[in-house]
Amino acid sequence: MNRMLTPSNRERALLSSAGIFADLENAETEALRGCSTVMTCAPHEILFQEGEPGVYFYSLLEGYVRLFRLNERGQEADIRICEPRDTFAECLIEAGGTYRYGAQSMDNTVLARFHVGKVRALLAEYPRIGAAILRSLSLHLLSTIECLANDRMQTAPQRVAHYLLAHCVEEEPATASLQLPFPKNLLARKLGLAPEALSRAFSTLKSAGVTVHGRLIAISDVNALRKI
Amino acid sequence: MNRMLTPSNRERALLSSAGIFADLENAETEALRGCSTVMTCAPHEILFQEGEPGVYFYSLLEGYVRLFRLNERGQEADIRICEPRDTFAECLIEAGGTYRYGAQSMDNTVLARFHVGKVRALLAEYPRIGAAILRSLSLHLLSTIECLANDRMQTAPQRVAHYLLAHCVEEEPATASLQLPFPKNLLARKLGLAPEALSRAFSTLKSAGVTVHGRLIAISDVNALRKI
DNA sequence: CGAATATTTGAGGGCTATCAAACTGGGTGG
DNA sequence: CCACCCAGTTTGATAGCCCTCAAATATTCG
Numbered sequence: 001m002n003r004m005l006t007p008s009n010r011e012r013a014l015l016s017s018a019g020i021f022a023d024l025e026n027a028e029t030e031a032l033r034g035c036s037t038v039m040t041c042a043p044h045e046i047l048f049q050e051g052e053p054g055v056y057f058y059s060l061l062e063g064y065v066r067l068f069r070l071n072e073r074g075q076e077a078d079i080r081i082c083e084p085r086d087t088f089a090e091c092l093i094e095a096g097g098t099y100r101y102g103a104q105s106m107d108n109t110v111l112a113r114f115h116v117g118k119v120r121a122l123l124a125e126y127p128r129i130g131a132a133i134l135r136s137l138s139l140h141l142l143s144t145i146e147c148l149a150n151d152r153m154q155t156a157p158q159r160v161a162h163y164l165l166a167h168c169v170e171e172e173p174a175t176a177s178l179q180l181p182f183p184k185n186l187l188a189r190k191l192g193l194a195p196e197a198l199s200r201a202f203s204t205l206k207s208a209g210v211t212v213h214g215r216l217i218a219i220s221d222v223n224a225l226r227k228i
Numbered sequence: 229m230n231r232m233l234t235p236s237n238r239e240r241a242l243l244s245s246a247g248i249f250a251d252l253e254n255a256e257t258e259a260l261r262g263c264s265t266v267m268t269c270a271p272h273e274i275l276f277q278e279g280e281p282g283v284y285f286y287s288l289l290e291g292y293v294r295l296f297r298l299n300e301r302g303q304e305a306d307i308r309i310c311e312p313r314d315t316f317a318e319c320l321i322e323a324g325g326t327y328r329y330g331a332q333s334m335d336n337t338v339l340a341r342f343h344v345g346k347v348r349a350l351l352a353e354y355p356r357i358g359a360a361i362l363r364s365l366s367l368h369l370l371s372t373i374e375c376l377a378n379d380r381m382q383t384a385p386q387r388v389a390h391y392l393l394a395h396c397v398e399e400e401p402a403t404a405s406l407q408l409p410f411p412k413n414l415l416a417r418k419l420g421l422a423p424e425a426l427s428r429a430f431s432t433l434k435s436a437g438v439t440v441h442g443r444l445i446a447i448s449d450v451n452a453l454r455k456i
Numbered sequence: 457c458g459a460a461t462a463t464t465t466g467a468g469g470g471c472t473a474t475c476a477a478a479c480t481g482g483g484t485g486g
Numbered sequence: 487c488c489a490c491c492c493a494g495t496t497t498g499a500t501a502g503c504c505c506t507c508a509a510a511t512a513t514t515c516g
Contacts, residue, residue, distance in 0.1 A: 069377035077380040079373050094359060095366035101373065123355055130358045131322060131351065134365065138323035141369045145307050145329065148376045149297035152305040152420050155503070184463070192380050197504055199464055214513080383471070412495070425472055427496050442481085 011038050014061040015112050020087045020136050028126045035118040041105035048089075054099045056113045057089040063109030064182050066189060069101050078189040080144070081106075083181065087136050092116045093123075106186060151192050156201040159191045161228040164210065164219060174222050180215040239266050242289040243340050248315045248364050256354045263346040269333035276317075282327045284341045285317040291337030292410050294417060297329050306417040308372070309334075311409065315364050320344045321351075334414060379420050384429040387419045389456040392438065392447060402450050408443040 015021065015036070021029055038061070041047060047058070050070050058065075065082040079101055082088050089099060093116055123130045150159055168176040180187060188198040202212050208228055209220035219225055243249065243264070249257055266289070269275060275286070278298055286293075293310040307329055310316050317327060321344055351358045378387055396404040408415060416426040430440050436456055437448035447453055 069373070069381075071381050075381050077377040079377060091366035091369055093366070094363035095370060100370050101377075123359065127352050127355050127358060130355060130362065134358065134362055135322035137362065137365045137369060138319035138321070141319055141365060141372060142323060142328050144369060144372045144376060145297070148372060148379065149305040149307060149329075151376065151379055153297075153299050153303050194505055195463070196465085196506085200504085203464085411493095422473055423495070424474085424497085428472085431496085 011061060011110065011112075014084070014110075015059065018059040018061070018085045018087060018112070019139075020059060020090070020132050022132070023135075024128060024132055028129050028132075031122050031126055032114070032119065032129055035114045035122070036112045039111050039113055041109045041111065043105060043107055045105045047103040047105060047111075048099045050099055050102045052099050054089065054092040054096060055116060057087065057092050057116055057119075058103070058114070059087045059112045060084055061110040061112060063105060063107035064186060065103055065109060065111075066106050066186065067101050067103050076102075078192070080140075080147075081182070081186055081190040090133055090136055093120055093133060106182070147192075156191070156193055156197045157204045158228055159193070160198065160201040160205060161208070161210075161225050163187070163191065164205075164217060165222065165225060168217075168219055168222075170222060174220075176219040176222050178217050178219075180217065183215075239289060239338065239340075242312070242338075243287065246287040246289070246313045246315060246340070247367075248287060248318070248360050250360070251363075252356060252360055256357050256360075259350050259354055260342070260347065260357055263342045263350070264340045267339050267341055269337045269339065271333060271335055273333045275331040275333060275339075276327045278327055278330045280327050282317065282320040282324060283344060285315065285320050285344055285347075286331070286342070287315045287340045288312055289338040289340060291333065291335035292414060293337060293339075294332050294334050294414070295329050296332065304330075306420070308368075308375075309410070309414055309418040318342075318361055318364055321348050321361060334410070375420075384419070384421055384425045385432040386456055387421070388426065388429040388433060389436070389438075389453050391415070391419065392433075392445060393450065393453060396445075396447055396450075398450060402448075404447040404450050406445050406447075408445065411443075 012033075015033065015038075016029065021032070024032065036059075041063070047065065048054070048056075060082050062084055065086075065088065067079040067082065067088060068076045069079060070076055080088070088103065092099070096116060119129070119133075150162065154162065164178065168178040170176045184198055185195045188195045191198065193201070202210065205225070205228070208224050210225065211218040211220070240261075243261065243266075244257065249260070252260065264287075269291070275293065276282070276284075288310050290312055293314075293316065295307040295310065295316060296304045297307060298304055308316070316331065320327070324344060347357070347361075378390065382390065392406065396406040398404045412426055413423045416423045419426065421429070430438065433453070433456070436452045438453065439446040439448070
């Protein structure tokens with residue numbers, strides 16, 4: 001059910017603001033954009049499944065996409081929650097063949113889809129595009145590493161505290177707040193927790209001054225939260 | 229205590245067999261090799277710490293190196309166990325600045341060390357070197373993703389079974405064996421387990437036909453192991 | 457306003473970390 | 487050759503953490 005669109009000005013602007021376009025010159029931006037198509041996706045729609053031939057990589061313009069791996073027994077583990085401006089599956093450019101994880105739209109999403117073969121063909125002429133992809137992959141590797149380390153060292157309340165501290169805006173001295181960009185079950189997936197465990201983590205953090213009202217979260221003492 | 233060496237022929241051959249040199253032509257190989265120095269490291273020696281300025285990336289020629297992240301409280305979580313031919317910290321080329329994890333020699337190791345700035349300067353002239361690094365990073369990202377997914381889905385015996393099946397050589401119909409390349413405590417770190425948990429996982433797997441004698445492991449029924 | 461969807465709460469149990477102690481095997485020096 | 491030592495490994499006991507299932511409660515959206 002993907003509706004293809006001729007990119008509107010707004011979408012062109014969104015695309016240019018994607019991380020993978022940072023530091024590119026005009027000619028490179030145009031070349032890379034020429035490999036792309038804008039498309040939309042309904043919530044819960046599967047973009048691709050693990051094991052399918054990998055022809056495209058994607059930049060997310062609006063909405064949320066989760067990347068996940070499948071078990072033999074059909075269990076799913078989320079690898080990453082993508083937000084607007086994120087690029088995913090770009091590792092196909094050099095580790096090609098098939099998608100190594102699935103991708104599911106978790107919202108009404110707008111995506112730019114890049115043809116891997118066309119982009120690969122640009123690399124010789126535009127080495128800075130290669131550098132941009134290298135940077136994107138490096139950052140993904142580092143964030144996956146951080147996720148793995150956090151999984152291995154942190155309890156559920158610590159993971160939540162870590163997320164809150166990384167995403168909140170500090171207001172008064174030592175107080176802060178934030179609004180979650182997506183529902184709590186997506187946050188739970190991102191942190192590798194069952195939704196119930198996330199809920200219990202929030203209630204544990206109440207004693208550290210965290211107040212939750214739907215997606216709005218207030219932190220009364222940033223320093224207390226850091227000590228969790 | 230790093231002893232610098234002029235690369236012997238053996239070390240030159242080892243270096244060329246490192247994954248990052250696969251698919252490179254002679255000129256590219258020579259250019260990349262020109263950025264490198266061979267060095268040795270004693271067991272337990274720290275190659276670099278998380279947060280240090282990142283000047284070099286490495287290819288391991290002999291021995292084992294563990295990559296790990298540190299907590300505020302001093303806990304360590306292992307990210308990856310590097311084996312000969314593995315390259316690590318190459319993400320510095322585009323996500324530079326500081327090392328984002330520590331590296332410790334776990335053996336008498338021999339390494340090739342590449343100057344990040346020099347390698348970066350080669351990318352414009354030799355785009356295939358960029359492609360080689362892109363491939364290396366892609367594979368690391370995929371293996372880290374797999375590790376994360378396994379951590380989130382598999383129990384200790386399942387992780388061990390998975391490792392055994394991935395590394396054993398099948399002999400008679402359905403029987404197989406392998407020798408661990410490193411001590412069990414390194415395997416435990418690699419799998420994100422306490423050494424005691426690894427030991428207990430092996431004893432659980434006895435009932436699936438796994439026999440352990442030191443580093444030698446025999447599997448009497450590969451298919452039974454797959455069902456764990 | 458009501459149905460569907462999220463989230464919270466409770467109870468129970470499985471899994472693994474931790475601590476402590478026994479054990480193994482290979483290498484050393486007597 | 488043997489007793490000893492040491493690092494690595496195994497075993498036992500305990501406790502904490504989080505998943506699962508089930509049910510109650512909020513929220514969201516049409």
